[in-house]
Amino acid sequence: MNDLTPDREERSAGLKGLGCSRKRVEDARFTQGKGNYVDDVKLPGMLHGDFVRSPYAHARVVSVNKDAALALDGVVAVLTAEDLAPLNLHWMPTLAGDKQMVLADGKVLFQGQEVAFVVARDRYVAADAVELVEVEYEELPVITDPFESLKSDVVLREDLAGQTEGPHGPRKHHNHIFTWEQGDETATNQVLDDAEVVATESMYYHRTHPCPLETCGSVASMDKVNGKLTLWGTFQAPHVVRTVASLLSGIEEHNIRVISPDIGGGFGNKVGVYPGYVCSIVASIVTGQPVKWVEDRMENLMSTAFARDYWMTGKIAATKDGKITGLHCHVTADHGGFDACADPTKFPAGFMNICTGSYDIPVAYLGVDGVYTNKAPGGVSYRCSFRVTEAVYFIERMIEVLAIELDMDAAELRRINFIKKEQFPYQSALGWEYDSGDYHTAWDKALKTVDYEGLRKEQADRVEAFKRGETRKLMGVGLSFFTEIVGAGPVKNCDILGMGMFDSCEIRIHPTGSAIARLGTISQGQGHATTFAQILASEIGISADNIAIEEGDTDTAPYGLGTYGSRSTPVAGAAAAMAGRKIRAKAQMIAAYLLEVHDDDVEFDVDRFAVKGAPERFKTMKDIAYAAYNQAIPGIEPGLEAVSYYDPPNMTYPFGAYVCVMDIDVDTGVPEIRRFYALDDCGTRINPMIIEGQVHGGLTEALAVALGQEISYDKMGNVKTGTLMDFFLPTAWEVPNYETDHTVTPSPHHPIGAKGVGESPHVGGVPCFSNAVQDAFRAFGLRHTNMPHDHWRIWQTANDLGLHE
Numbered sequence: 024m025n026d027l028t029p030d031r032e033e034r035s036a037g038l039k040g041l042g043c044s045r046k047r048v049e050d051a052r053f054t055q056g057k058g059n060y061v062d063d064v065k066l067p068g069m070l071h072g073d074f075v076r077s078p079y080a081h082a083r084v085v086s087v088n089k090d091a092a093l094a095l096d097g098v099v100a101v102l103t104a105e106d107l108a109p110l111n112l113h114w115m116p117t118l119a120g121d122k123q124m125v126l127a128d129g130k131v132l133f134q135g136q137e138v139a140f141v142v143a144r145d146r147y148v149a150a151d152a153v154e155l156v157e158v159e160y161e162e163l164p165v166i167t168d169p170f171e172s173l174k175s176d177v178v179l180r181e182d183l184a185g186q187t188e189g190p191h192g193p194r195k196h197h198n199h200i201f202t203w204e205q206g207d208e209t210a211t212n213q214v215l216d217d218a219e220v221v222a223t224e225s226m227y228y229h230r231t232h233p234c235p236l237e238t239c240g241s242v243a244s245m246d247k248v249n250g251k252l253t254l255w256g257t258f259q260a261p262h263v264v265r266t267v268a269s270l271l272s273g274i275e276e277h278n279i280r281v282i283s284p285d286i287g288g289g290f291g292n293k294v295g296v297y298p299g300y301v302c303s304i305v306a307s308i309v310t311g312q313p314v315k316w317v318e319d320r321m322e323n324l325m326s327t328a329f330a331r332d333y334w335m336t337g338k339i340a341a342t343k344d345g346k347i348t349g350l351h352c353h354v355t356a357d358h359g360g361f362d363a364c365a366d367p368t369k370f371p372a373g374f375m376n377i378c379t380g381s382y383d384i385p386v387a388y389l390g391v392d393g394v395y396t397n398k399a400p401g402g403v404s405y406r407c408s409f410r411v412t413e414a415v416y417f418i419e420r421m422i423e424v425l426a427i428e429l430d431m432d433a434a435e436l437r438r439i440n441f442i443k444k445e446q447f448p449y450q451s452a453l454g455w456e457y458d459s460g461d462y463h464t465a466w467d468k469a470l471k472t473v474d475y476e477g478l479r480k481e482q483a484d485r486v487e488a489f490k491r492g493e494t495r496k497l498m499g500v501g502l503s504f505f506t507e508i509v510g511a512g513p514v515k516n517c518d519i520l521g522m523g524m525f526d527s528c529e530i531r532i533h534p535t536g537s538a539i540a541r542l543g544t545i546s547q548g549q550g551h552a553t554t555f556a557q558i559l560a561s562e563i564g565i566s567a568d569n570i571a572i573e574e575g576d577t578d579t580a581p582y583g584l585g586t587y588g589s590r591s592t593p594v595a596g597a598a599a600a601m602a603g604r605k606i607r608a609k610a611q612m613i614a615a616y617l618l619e620v621h622d623d624d625v626e627f628d629v630d631r632f633a634v635k636g637a638p639e640r641f642k643t644m645k646d647i648a649y650a651a652y653n654q655a656i657p658g659i660e661p662g663l664e665a666v667s668y669y670d671p672p673n674m675t676y677p678f679g680a681y682v683c684v685m686d687i688d689v690d691t692g693v694p695e696i697r698r699f700y701a702l703d704d705c706g707t708r709i710n711p712m713i714i715e716g717q718v719h720g721g722l723t724e725a726l727a728v729a730l731g732q733e734i735s736y737d738k739m740g741n742v743k744t745g746t747l748m749d750f751f752l753p754t755a756w757e758v759p760n761y762e763t764d765h766t767v768t769p770s771p772h773h774p775i776g777a778k779g780v781g782e783s784p785h786v787g788g789v790p791c792f793s794n795a796v797q798d799a800f801r802a803f804g805l806r807h808t809n810m811p812h813d814h815w816r817i818w819q820t821a822n823d824l825g826l827h828e
């Protein structure tokens with residue numbers, strides 16, 4: 024007989040499991056400056072690498088003279104493509120099936136491209152030596168416009184000359200990479216021909232950059248005595264880096280240990296493999312010393328991982344009363360000098376084919392043409408799941424344009440076209456099966472909370488006041504409704520470099536009833552150590568405070584595909600739940616033995632197994648863990664451990680309804696965000712406080728992208744926004760107060776019903792901010808204007824509409 028205090032509710036609260044706004048356990052070290060980032064790694068005898076980079080966007084490299092640099096005291100080596108060629112490391116494979124120069128091999132294709140790698144005693148000497156490397160260039164014609172590129176005689180990728188087939192099918196031109204088509208174009212064109220109304224629009228989703236607080240870097244340490252390479256780096260996918268490093272270097276995989284320590288934000292920037300990683304490894308092998316490479320802010324903005332750069336043209340067909348009948352989308356995708364997009368192999372334009380959005384569109388077509396230009400490679404999913412941001416921006420702008428065409432309210436147009444609750448699981452025209460959703464409830468809640476009708480009335484009054492000359496401020500009501508697609512796998516559809524996109528969790532319960540769990544993912548600020556422990560707490564009945572979470576060390580963590588695309592909760596979170604269930608199954612047998620009843624006669628109750636119908640007869644998980652190690656139980660192995668590799672049956676489809684109310688001063692072009700309401704539905708909520716933090720962060724990055732952040736080039740291919748003086752990062756000054764809200768529509772296939780959330784606010788936020796700007800000018804005839812809506816461009820829009828006369 025046992026004491027039944029504390030009661031069930033108190034025991035449940037003590038677990039700090041699902042639904043608890045548990046404080047982030049990571050923050051103690053982050054707020055006290057005790058984080059351990061790549062640049063904090065300091066090893067005896069460590070050398071420092073720095074790149075000589077091309078000032079030209081397109082040029083032949085005639086010669087590289089290292090003599091003066093090598094003569095500088097403290098310089099140990101200067102590596103060029105010639106040095107890497109015998110090792111076959113002067114080029115490397117990209118995640119998109121293309122290849123990329125590690126160091127310039129005969130020519131350069133973008134400004135900032137890596138030409139030589141200087142290795143020196145310290146970073147200062149390395150930087151001085153970079154200045155002493157003499158590179159002779161012969162300038163070549165520069166192409167920064169993908170449309171011009173497809174017409175030009177200039178061959179950008181001479182290494183591919185004559186190749187009419189690429190990794191994603193036929194190439195139509197020497198600067199063309201691939202054509203990717205989804206859906207039924209003939210049927211879509213037929214619907215467009217027959218439609219009562221067709222709205223057409225072209226839009227440019229500008230090139231931008233994830234710009235995390237910490238830039239990319241690595242420390243390679245080759246121990247020649249035992250043949251083991253240890254590599255610390257800012258890697259969002261450490262296991263994949265280990266496999267790629269093994270394949271490239273020939274070092275057996277078990278002799279490579281990759282460690283992702285604390286990471287200061289990723290947002291897609293740290294998914295790809297960069298020349299710096301390869302060069303630090305080679306330099307360590309060559310010199311026999313550890314070599315550190317950490318890029319500076321300008322290098323980060325200029326050369327690693329751009330995002331977006333999609334030119335999108337849409338045609339949307341509808342009946343006169345607003346029922347959408349078909350959608351046609353074509354994208355010209357500027358991939359820069361190498362196709363280094365970070366997408367699952369079979370999706371060269373990522374999940375752009377979610378561009379039918381949250382709407383029941385019977386017929387659709389998507390065509391994407393990838394093109395080479397003289398810009399940096401990348402094409403990463405900046406806080407989104409593989410081009411979902413582009414897709415959602417596209418459809419949410421097309422809806423607004425259609426509303427203008429139909430002279431209809433854009434909120435109502437959305438409502439009549441939403442996929443209905445009873446249609447889930449919903450098969451989209453472009454091939455996805457949406458798992459669950461209740462869009463109408465979310466939309467109604469959002470519109471009611473912000474008093475949508477009241478806002479429209481106020482806006483109409485403002486237009487009249489403006490026309491009477493009583494105000495110079497217009498009011499915009501930005502709407503967006505988004506559906507994300509997160510949690511890649513399933514393995515049958517999604518792989519990266521041939522590795523299926525599952526994820527994993529291994530859990531070990533110690534005899535005293537505390538635990539350690541290791542996962543194949545890696546947090547970059549999302550709070551995994553806090554939330555994964557909560558999932559496990561609810562599954563195994565041990566308090567989250569007694570469960571340590573470890574990620575990012577390939578010598579200890581089970582193999583996983585890493586963290587990006589909001590996949591951690593849908594995939595590794597599911598693996599954690601499944602590993603927890605394995606523990607519970609074994610614990611049940613142990614409990615039954617200890618209680619001297621049949622396995623089926625005990626049931627799990629928060630933190631214990633109790634005899635059915637006799638709750639006072641129980642064994643806590645702590646008792647069970649102790650017994651697992653200390654008592655011989657017939658037919659049961661000692662110990663309490665489990666591992667789960669989880670291949671998700673489907674993606675999860677979080678969604679949300681956002682409203683932004685904005686005042687715009689037409690004379691200065693300055694927008695003032697008066698209100699931002701964000702309703703997110705990510706299924707079962709693990710930690711509401713962390714979700715809120717994710718929403719705040721995602722919205723702030725959305726504000727940045729919509730209202731000013733861009734990587735822009737001049738005609739010569741010079742990066743015009745390569746410093747934080749020019750590249751917009753919002754501060755507390757620009758960021759409004761966000762109101763967050765939620766509905767809960769669990770995923771039917773995820774073990775705990777959770778969907779991802781980290782990227783949703785970015786995906787939904789960008790069109791919402793942009794729609795607010797555009798909506799302010801709707802009454803004056805604006806149909807569409809491209810982002811980023813910085814003050815100058817907003818002023819220009821007002822001017823073009825004659826509002827300054």
Ligand code: CDP
Pocket residue numbers: 549550551554555586587588589590591592593705706707708709710711713714717777778779780781782
């Ligand atoms: O892959 P990534 O960690 O970037 O994204 P995520 O899976 O959306 O998770 C971001 C953070 O939000 C993690 O700490 C999750 O555990 C947490 N989260 C949550 O508390 N509830 C959800 N339904 C989804 C995520």
